[in-house]
Amino acid sequence: MGTDTAIFLTMILGLALPQFEAQTLDGQTHTGELIELSADRATFGTAQGSTTLETENILSIAAKEPVEQSEKPPxxxxxxxxxxxxxxxxxxxxxxxxxxxxxxxxxxxxxxxxxxxxxxxxxxxxxxxxxxxxxxxxxxxxxxxxxxxxxxxxxxxxxxxxxxxxxxxxxxxxxxxxxxxxxxxYRHGDGDEPPPAICRITDATGSRWAARIVGLEGALQWETPTGLTVSQPLESVVRVDFSSGKVVYLSDMNPDSMNWTPFFGTKRRMPSLQQFYAPKFDRGFDSEVLSLDGVQYRKGLALNARTELVYRLPEGFSRFRAVVGIDDAVRPGGRARLLICGDDRVLLETDVSGKEPPQSLELDVAGVRRLTILVDYGNELGAGDRILICNARIVK
Structure with a gap:
């Protein structure tokens, strides 16, 4: 079924298709009815017409409204x-x-x-x-x-x-x-590796399907790399994730180096202090969640002043994105200095205060091989200098 035919049938039959949001590599959001999906492109219908996106530029397609979660089978x-x-x-x-x-x-x-x-x-x-x-x-x-x-x-x-x-x-x-x-x-031999997936699909039960072929003919249809053929109505689809290989979270990478320096230096390092003030990955300082201005994040870094992280970036990534602020646990207190460098070039130097809302960052890291993040002490002498860098990621 062609795109124009799908839109026409939707209009004349009064079909109410669920709304989806597509997040693209360049940070844009496209919203509409999902009327076409293949390995190469996705088409969204709106009152103004249709928009077609190449899947190589899509990070994810997710249901705009919460999908009613069915009870997980046993x-x-x-x-x-x-x-x-x-x-x-x-x-x-x-x-x-x-x-x-x-x-x-x-x-x-x-x-x-x-x-x-x-x-x-x-x-x-x-x-x-x-x-x-x-x-x-x-x-x-x-x-x-x-x-x-x-x-x-x-x-x-x-x-x-x-x-x-x-x-x-x-x-x-x-x-x-x-x-x-x-x-x-089951035990399997080392040579039984299935072909790669082009996306991963999450449905209303919480099942997460790898898909190497995907299509839309009334229902969303896909075939897994292992050969299973599945069909589900769009109303049961929570998310179609195309981000594999396109986005990498810093919390999933191993930094080349991590270093924390106390406000009052000592001649020898104390392992207990180093461990206490060490960076936290995908969790907050005092809880399992990262919370900025009341919003909780699943991915990110929690860094005390003065902490320096150095990452070696893989090739082909062009943007660094994150949301930065003082940990909710100490807001409105807390103030720290954030410095981000790409190789020998300063990409960002800013004050982060608990009295101000979180900042959204988008930095150009094209060609950068070493990314350095330094959280330095603010003017509150180390009190509450706890920065969260949420959803810290590099994007192609």
């Missing part, structure tokens, strides 16, 4: 391409898996595309599960719940039914009841 299936699916059920036999989605529909996949399956939740056990699934093993792993802990056993996962998980332990097939199984992990 089964979590992780594919080898990084997709994380909240599913109603998982059945497997003869090398094939059937995954029942939250809407009742099923998708089939070869077991070779499935990394792990988890049947139960729980925060404490989830941490143990993450450690187990992150460890490279030379066999499949069956993970059993034992009170508040998880026990893992090496063997081969066989057929998975509604009631049991078949487990080959030294040649003996054991039908383990699913009620006792927390989850299991």
């Amino acid at each position: 089964v979590v299936v992780e594919l080898t391409d990084g997709s994380v699916i909240f599913a109603g059920n998982y059945i497997a036999s003869e090398g094939r898996a059937r995954i029942t989605l939250a809407n009742g529909e099923s998708v089939e996949s070869p077991i070779s595309a499935v990394h792990s399956v988890r049947f139960h939740g729980g925060e404490l056990q989830a941490e143990q599960w993450t450690r187990l699934t992150g460890t490279k093993a030379d066999s499949d792993l069956l993970v059993i719940r034992a009170d508040e802990t998880l026990d893992s056993h090496k063997g081969v996962i066989q057929n998975v039914t509604q009631d049991t998980v078949g487990f080959d332990l030294d040649g003996e097939i054991l039908p383990v009841k699913r009620t006792k199984v927390y989850g299991f992990v």
Whole structure:
């Protein structure tokens, strides 16, 4: 269906399509009905006409209004391409898996595309599960719940039914009841890397799908790098993320160097003080969140004066963007000096005060190889000189 035809049908039929917002690499926002989407471009319809954007220039497309979140199904299936699916059920036999989605529909996949399956939740056990699934093993792993802990056993996962998980332990097939199984992990060889994804799609259940092919024919349709074909109505789509490789957050990078200097210098460094005043990544000074002027951020840096961070930037990135201000915990107090340099060139030198609103930064870092961020003491002698640099990122 062509773009003009889609707009015409929407108008004459009175169809109310959900509104989406596209964030582009140059910092612009485009809003409208999503009427076309492919690997190459996205088209938005508005009362003034249509706007087409190349996906290579798009960071993300997100629902403008909050999508009603459906209850997370009990089964979590992780594919080898990084997709994380909240599913109603998982059945497997003869090398094939059937995954029942939250809407009742099923998708089939070869077991070779499935990394792990988890049947139960729980925060404490989830941490143990993450450690187990992150460890490279030379066999499949069956993970059993034992009170508040998880026990893992090496063997081969066989057929998975509604009631049991078949487990080959030294040649003996054991039908383990699913009620006792927390989850299991399939072993895959090093050569089983799936093709790359062009975007990642988040739906109303919280499932995060890697997609290598994407299209829009009434519903959003995509194929994962591992070969699963999925279709969902636009009303269930929360976000389509094209940012992979286009944006990198500083909090996800390892700085070349980190250095904190006390206001009153000492002849020898005290490790306890160095640790206390060390930079915080993706969290605040006293809490798990970064908060500026009442707005909470998931990504960013929390830096005490006098802290210097030096990053080696990858090639091809042209802009540095962030929101900077004094931590809400000490506002309206606090004052610090912020200096940002690209190689030997000063990109920004400014005072940051708790009495002023946060500042949005956009700096030209084209060709810069070393980015230096220095938070220096203000005129309050180190009291409350705590800067948050939220959503600090480099963009192509």
